Amino acid sequence: MVRDTDPEPEPGHGRDRGSRPRRRGQGELEAQILHVLHRAGRPASAAWVQEHFDGELAYSTVITILTRLHEKQAVTRVRDGRAYLFTPAADGAGLAALRMRRMLDAESDRQAVLASFVTALSADDEQLIRALLGSDAPPPNGS
Known part of the structure; x- marks a missing residue:
């Protein structure tokens, strides 16, 4: 203590x-x-x-x-x-994630917000998210 x-x-x-x-x-x-x-x-x-x-x-x-x-x-x-x-x-990253979830929860069209967020990611960030989700498959639109 x-x-x-x-x-x-x-x-x-x-x-x-x-x-x-x-x-x-x-x-x-x-x-x-x-x-x-x-x-x-x-x-x-x-x-x-x-x-x-x-x-x-x-x-x-x-x-x-x-x-x-x-x-x-x-x-x-x-x-x-x-x-x-x-x-x-x-930690700091966890706090940022909490803020992101809170902002997402406040929106009425969660799917549109997530789609907008993901399409604005860099290629490296997109690859990181795919790895974190356990899927290395290419995206449906070929990007």
Whole structure:
């Protein structure tokens, strides 16, 4: 269990109070917080995540992001007194996959969305998907 009393973070992984944070891309902060949780190697408190985050984040921001990640099933949490301890259930790639599934689920014409997505893939990505699905057969349209 990782608590607030753990040793100081290794150099380059603590908060840098002297710099102004840059604007992050959508989902980037979630991925960064997941990365911190993975580094913990065990359940960690929001305060621990805040302390070991590479940059400065308000505690309320960390709680908000961890709560969102929990709602997306990207982290699990267990009660520890009045607080929660968080464990990653997905890595950055898993989080991106969760977002893709959520977007797909929100569309009324799932087949059209998937067809549009697949036709826009590069040849390498298409081949990777075929391999992951266990089919090396050529596509029906010959592409």
